[in-house]
Amino acid sequence: MIGTRKLIAFVSNSAWSVYNFRLDVIRYLMDHGFEVMVLAPDDEYSGYLQQSGCRFIPLNFNNKTENPVADLAFYRQLKDLYHQHRPDFIFHYVAKPNIYGSLAAAAIGIPSVAVITGLGYPFAKRNWLYRVVKLLYKRALRKTREVWFLNNEDAKIFINEHIVNIEKVKVLPGEGVDTDYFSFPQRMAKKDSEPFTFLMSTRLLKSKGISLYADAARILKKKNYAVRFELIGFFEQHHPDSISRDDLDRWQKEGLIHYGGFAKDVRPFLQRADCFVFPSFYNEGVPRCLMEAASMELPVITSNNRGCKEVVVNNTTGFLCHVHDPFDLADKMERIINLPLEERSRLARNGRALVIKKFNIKHVIDEYIATLNSDWSE
Template identity: 90%
Template sequence: MGQGFEVMVMAPDDEYSAYLQQSGCRFIPLHFNNKTENPVADLAFYRQLKALYRQHRPDFIFHYVAKPNIYGSLAAAAIGIPSVAVITGLGYPFAKRNWLFQVVKQLYKRALRKTREVWFLNNEDAKIFINEHIVNIEKVKVLPGEGIDTEYFSFGNHSAKKESEPFTFLMSTRLLKSKGIGLYADAARILKKKNYSVRFELIGFFEQHHPDSISRDDLDRWQKEGLIHYGGFAKDVRPFLRRADCFVFPSFYNEGIPRCLMEAACMELPVITSNNRGCKEVVLNNATGFLCHVHDPFDLADKMEKILNLPAEERSRLGRQGRALVIKKFDIRHVIDEYVATLNADWAE
């Protein structure tokens, strides 16, 4: 961007580390598990961050996901480095409201006192943190999602669909129950029984040991029934989006702003998603796609049938309007401007 900032990324060392370095980032490997509930491991993570911050002395830190937001904010404050916590979604603990929620709530409450600001991706997440007295409204900023590269995710050259090819729905997501995969399979079963020539594709990765993960047995059963065609994990989702006629995401997860919805809409696909926080921000009902009831496979099937029966020209119109909405609200340049403004304001103080 030519803004004069050096970007340092601390993250687990994986197959994407090289991409960060190729992009010009300075990469520092970090060891942590965002899913563990082990307090000893969490203490070790806090100490690791504190040591790294003391060693590398960044001028400003942005934290993402729960544990870095909590322990990273505390570590940064201990050394006197200003930071922002970016809450990209409330996730599993806030859905269950059990003992883990109470623990996470108190940890967030303590940690976020130390940050300059707390950024959210939708108003409802921000409202929950304020109503639960986790953070003061004065610190809150709501971003237009995490942003998306609207040039990378572009319509491109869709090949004309042959008449013999079935209508294709696509769902791309982490393979968690709360993302609505079971609802997708149930809606597929409803439509199959109406004798539509339809293909239901699913891509995404399993999160081993996640308490909300779907089982491989369920996935195998859906495939054997001919309901779902599972394509595994895709590093590049664009070829799948180009082949699809409609994107489906019936999530009841505590979403921030789902990247999969922004990607699909940006590729000019009509979208069906649930009337759920985060999801409904990306879809204008009856204008760029359809909103369905949460936890309702029959309403989801109705919306899918509605898309099926639309003229191709009308589906194309929904897709074009969806891309226009993403460019207006969620273009990555809007989000980068927020980061630059925050850093420049901090230097001016």
């Protein structure tokens, strides 16, 4: 199929997520004869996608609402757009595009793949919302050609809960990372006067473990370590799990966290850091921030949590800490501080080697091409 002028659609909850996580795949497809159309709510990254050569179609929907009328309107919007633009194949990402987009594509007769990038909040609590989402997923995923997951645990849950048949399941190595772009093999030794620097880069959500990071910083500060704790990332307005600005201001005033805002390019922050920290208890797929940090030869401390533990081999590329435990997190951070430079460098080299072997974007591109080259006939 490579070399034919087929139109491939990517449908997600933000232009930012498509640009940040899937641009390498999109560029490869366009370089090999495909046209690419992105459907997502409009944000500042929609222009960047258009500059990269994509068509961009803005969507009107709220991924957080639980209003069935709004969801029905979203389904009809997608169905109309699919009928109008007639893509040859569609990749859907995150819950509502996966559910309503898969149903809309099937109604028009367009083959599609649902990519489960993480289970999120409905699967964290087995309440009425979970039951509704499970039922909707079960119906929608019957209509897809394949269902992709980013880790085995998420796939196992969907199979065990009889949401999807195992024959449709494919587990990707995360969404991949460009290990050439995220490369910094020659890290300079720090001067004695410079503090040891930890870095956390994430969406500013409670479940990403930001308060745990602040508490661990407080524990280490009381031990009189010369340490700097940096945080970068963006607030998600109106997100029910967002940390408060009051909390962030308080942590900064206490001297616990140095907040650097949102960084379009995280590499300069990764270059200056000595260790990357990510104590998430969110239902992660495979966190991109961990792959980027390890690819940049940083030792990593993360929680022994779904998705996170895929990227870190304990005591080999970094340390795994207990979930919801700031004292264990502080203990692992203290261990990193006190390691000889050559031992930290060993962890960092091992981390980059693991990412190159397991999470290189080339492996993910191969999966897309294999699916697009398969027989689409029923």
